[in-house]
Amino acid sequence: xxxxxxxxxxxxxxxxxxxxxxxxxxxxxxxxxxxxxxxxxxxxxxxxxxxxxxxxxxxxxxxxxxxxxxxxxxxxxxxxxxxxxxxxxxxxxxxxxxxxxxxxxxxxxxxx
Numbered sequence: 001x002x003x004x005x006x007x008x009x010x011x012x013x014x015x016x017x018x019x020x021x022x023x024x025x026x027x028x029x030x031x032x033x034x035x036x037x038x039x040x041x042x043x044x045x046x047x048x049x050x051x052x053x054x055x056x057x058x059x060x061x062x063x064x065x066x067x068x069x070x071x072x073x074x075x076x077x078x079x080x081x082x083x084x085x086x087x088x089x090x091x092x093x094x095x096x097x098x099x100x101x102x103x104x105x106x107x108x109x110x111x112x
Contacts, residue, residue, distance in 0.1 A: 071095035
C-alpha cells in the first residue's frame with residue numbers, strides 16, 4: 001500500500017487539497033491518501049463519465065463494496081495545472097431506490 005500511495009502522490013502538486021463536501025472534510029494530499037488507502041473493506045470502482053472544462057476534469061464514478069452491500073456514485077471536480085492535480089472537490093451519494101412518495105406517484109422509470 002505504501003508504494004501505491006507514493007506513486008499516487010506524484011500526480012498531485014505539493015500543496016494540493018481534496019474536499020469531501022458531503023462530510024465537510026478538507027484533506028491535504030497525505031491525509032487524502034490515508035483516507036483512501038486505509039479505508040476499511042474491499043472496494044470496486046468504475047469511472048462512468050469524464051468531461052473536461054478548461055483546467056478541470058469532471059468525473060462520475062460508481063464505487064461499491066465487493067460484496068455489493070454498499071453502492072455509491074461520486075462526482076469529482078479535478079483541477080489540474082499542467083500534469084499535476086491542484087484541487088479535488090468530491091460529492092458522494094448513496095445509491096438506492098426512489099423515495100416512497102415518488103414511487104406512489106408512478107412517475108419516472110429506472111435508468112438501468
